[in-house]
Amino acid sequence: MLFKKLAKKGLESYKDFRKIQTSSIISSYGKSQKNKIIGFVKFYNEGNNGNLERCLKHLSIFCDDIALCDDGSTDNSPEIARKYSNKIIKLSNDFKKEIFHKQELLEFTLSLDPDWIVWLDADETFDRSGELGGIKALSNYGDEHGIDSFSFLYYNLWKSNQNYRIDELWHSLQLPKLWKNTGDLKFDVKEGLHSRQYPLGIKNDRRTDVKVIHYGFASKESINNKYSMYKNHGQSSRALERIKDEKTLELQKFSRDWFPMPAFKITVICLIYKSIGYANFVLDSFKKHTNFKGKNIEFLFIANDPTEKLVNHLEEKQIPFLLYRNDDPDEYYLNRVYRAWNFGGFNASGDVIVLINSDMAFSDNWLDNLIRNLREDRIVTSRLVESGKIKSGKYGIEKNFGQTYSQFNDKEFKKFDKAISSAKLKDDGLFMPCAIYKDLFKKSGGYPIGNRTEKNGKITPGDKILFYEKLLPMGIKHYTVFDSIVYHIQEGEKDA
Numbered sequence: 001m002l003f004k005k006l007a008k009k010g011l012e013s014y015k016d017f018r019k020i021q022t023s024s025i026i027s028s029y030g031k032s033q034k035n036k037i038i039g040f041v042k043f044y045n046e047g048n049n050g051n052l053e054r055c056l057k058h059l060s061i062f063c064d065d066i067a068l069c070d071d072g073s074t075d076n077s078p079e080i081a082r083k084y085s086n087k088i089i090k091l092s093n094d095f096k097k098e099i100f101h102k103q104e105l106l107e108f109t110l111s112l113d114p115d116w117i118v119w120l121d122a123d124e125t126f127d128r129s130g131e132l133g134g135i136k137a138l139s140n141y142g143d144e145h146g147i148d149s150f151s152f153l154y155y156n157l158w159k160s161n162q163n164y165r166i167d168e169l170w171h172s173l174q175l176p177k178l179w180k181n182t183g184d185l186k187f188d189v190k191e192g193l194h195s196r197q198y199p200l201g202i203k204n205d206r207r208t209d210v211k212v213i214h215y216g217f218a219s220k221e222s223i224n225n226k227y228s229m230y231k232n233h234g235q236s237s238r239a240l241e242r243i244k245d246e247k248t249l250e251l252q253k254f255s256r257d258w259f260p261m262p263a264f265k266i267t268v269i270c271l272i273y274k275s276i277g278y279a280n281f282v283l284d285s286f287k288k289h290t291n292f293k294g295k296n297i298e299f300l301f302i303a304n305d306p307t308e309k310l311v312n313h314l315e316e317k318q319i320p321f322l323l324y325r326n327d328d329p330d331e332y333y334l335n336r337v338y339r340a341w342n343f344g345g346f347n348a349s350g351d352v353i354v355l356i357n358s359d360m361a362f363s364d365n366w367l368d369n370l371i372r373n374l375r376e377d378r379i380v381t382s383r384l385v386e387s388g389k390i391k392s393g394k395y396g397i398e399k400n401f402g403q404t405y406s407q408f409n410d411k412e413f414k415k416f417d418k419a420i421s422s423a424k425l426k427d428d429g430l431f432m433p434c435a436i437y438k439d440l441f442k443k444s445g446g447y448p449i450g451n452r453t454e455k456n457g458k459i460t461p462g463d464k465i466l467f468y469e470k471l472l473p474m475g476i477k478h479y480t481v482f483d484s485i486v487y488h489i490q491e492g493e494k495d496a
Contacts, residue, residue, distance in 0.1 A: 019207045020141070020150070022134040027423030027483060029140040037139060038114035039066035039085075042105055044093060046122035047077035049222065051215060056084040057262040058125040061294035062135050063118060067109040069101055087112065095233045099195045103187040106199060110181065115139065117179045119198065123216040126152070126177075130210035131260040132372040135178060138208060142180055149176035149202040155211050155258075157218040158251055165217070167250035168242065176205055177212060211258055217243075256437075257375045265296045266371065267350030267438075270358050271340050272321075273304045275493045276313045278358040281405035283319065289362040297367070300348060304340035305329060322347060335450040338462050342446035345438065353441060356433040359492025361408055363417040363485040370435050370484040373425055377475050379436045379467060381429050382484040385416065389490040395429045395480050401487055404495065408487070417485045429480030431463040436476070444470040 039059040046052040059066050066085040070078055072093035081088055089108050091101050109117055116139040120126075126135065130152075138150050154173040158165040165171065176198045179185060184201030217223050227243045256263075268286065272279050279301065286299055301321035303311055314321045324343045326336045345353050352374065354367065366382060373380045386392040387403045399416065402408035444466065452460045467478045 019209045020138070022129050022137060022208055022210050023423065025141050026129075026133040026137045027421075029137040029144070035115040035136070035139045035143070036064050036113065037062065037116045037118055037135065038109055038112050039063040040105065040109050040117050040119040041066060041122055042069040042071060042098070042101060043073065043077055043081070043122040044071040045073050045075045045077060047073065047075045047080045051123040052077050052080050053083075054215070054262060055120055055122050055125060056081065057294045058131060058260050059118070059120065059294075060084050061131050061261070061291075062133075064114075065112060067105060067112060069105040069108075071098075071101060095229075096191045099187050099189050099191075102197070103189050106185060106187060110185065114181050116142070117181065117185075119177050119179070120212075121214075121216075123214060123222075125213050125215075125260050125262075127211040127213060127258045128260050129372060130208075132368045134208075134210050138178055138210075139180075142178075142206075147204050147206050148180045148182055149198070149205045150178040150208050150210075151176045151205055152178075152208055152210050152212045154214050155254065156214045156216070157254060158249075159218065159220060159223070161215075161218060161259075162254060163251040164254045165249065166252050167248040174207065175212075176202060213258065213260075255376065261295045261368075261371060264351040265298070265349060266352045266354060266367075267348035268297065268299050268354045268356060268367070269341075269344040269348055270299070270301050270356050271304045271337065271344070272301050272306065272310065272358050273493060274307045274310055275358070276310060277405055278492050279310065279313065279319070281408070282356070282358045282360055285361040285410070286356075289364050290367050291365055298350065300344065302340050302344040305336060332450065334462070338447040338449050345441045345446055348438060351438055352435060353438045354433055354435045356486075357488065357492070359405070359489035360433065361410065361413065361487040361489075363414065363421070363487075366433075366484045366486055369423075370433070370481050373479065373481045373484075374435050374437070376437060376440065377477060378479050379434055379471055379476055380425075380479050380481050380484075381431060381435075382433045382486040383420075383480055383482050384430050384486055384488045385413070385420075386488045387490050393430050395426065395482075403489060405489065405492065408489065413487050421483045421485055424482035425479050426482065427480075428478055431461075431467060433484075433486055436471075440471075440474070440476060444474060444476075 041055060043052055056066060065087055068081050068085055068088045070081060070088060070090045089104060118135055151174045155164045156170050179202060182201050185199040186201060187199050188196050216226055223243060230240055270282055283299060301314060301319060303314065303321045303323050305326055324340045326339060341355060370380055370382055384396045385399055386396050387400050388398045389403055392398045401413040448462045448465045451462050452465060454460060
């Protein structure tokens, strides 16, 4: 029924009614850089409420540029917009002329020679999967399969970020938000409220499972503001009153797993105790291969009973670290390691923590691919390529790209990463790097202090106890992400 309605609004045909499962195409279509994707945003006074910053930070992660139309904002919106783009046109505030303004913005956007245009209102974002590879993959998939646009279902947050509304027509809107530059794009320009919001010139559309998160009703204040705005612009009757009407109210929980990365702070935590060489090695690799664009990511060393020389180095170079001194400096070293991991995990400022070792090197987009698979019911780990100093474990690959930081061959490792990387997710695996929501890590109590010796003399490692005896009973399962590839030198600082 929804597709028939959309067809009446100008979409000429549909290639397939089934949703594209974006996660299944990211591996094949998400790595190509061939398409130029331009964001398309029209805004008016969306600065003080935080909407515009959130939207533009989100778009900056996967767009090559963003074209903006300022409809005469009187707040701090113009200053925020200039932080993310210099492609801005300014028009007068006239809500009934919104399609005229959209046509001007479209012409301006087309002058930037995009392959695809992605449209969001200032109070919208896509979900995490769309942000981290999904939109790019869809554009490449569209080129190969003759698709002109992709449609996305709206999730309307209601009075908070915890719930979305599903009663009446609140969870039925699905609009084309990603448009191919077909050479025929233009708006059906006419005055009035709620005219067709996407251009003519789109013929073949496909649904996707990527969500559009709409924040426009996420607080009482924003609901009242929308009601007043539409009323002042001539909206009336049921179309107006439904904005406030809760007679049929039905809510469902909105999972934090769906929010895009700018909604979270991510702290990557690394233990270090003596080696300046390994400290520089892991930090340099992290900076080189982590995509920081639009995201709030910090790197934090835990200086675990460190040498004075190491502390001086971290301070002189202004490298962020927390100092951990164990109460018993003579306690078995592995116990002190687990205590330091817990200290870091409990005291990190991030909403998400990622634990790594100092003798690790990273592949491109390792963190994006890891976080894209993070869920409240998952602790996710990267797939390790290990030097062979020690026998590897489940899903680990033994291949020597250097058994010290000075021997590491980043160029050859990068080639190998491209050969083995795939968007698969499998149960279990090795234990680090790992990503988990910080509050869930704290709730679990963190690592046990040391390994456990069983009655039969076998050793159960502490990380195994955390993953399978603490987290699993909480409903948090261990998965390995096969396109988050990390090299592990093994026993780096021990050999330093």
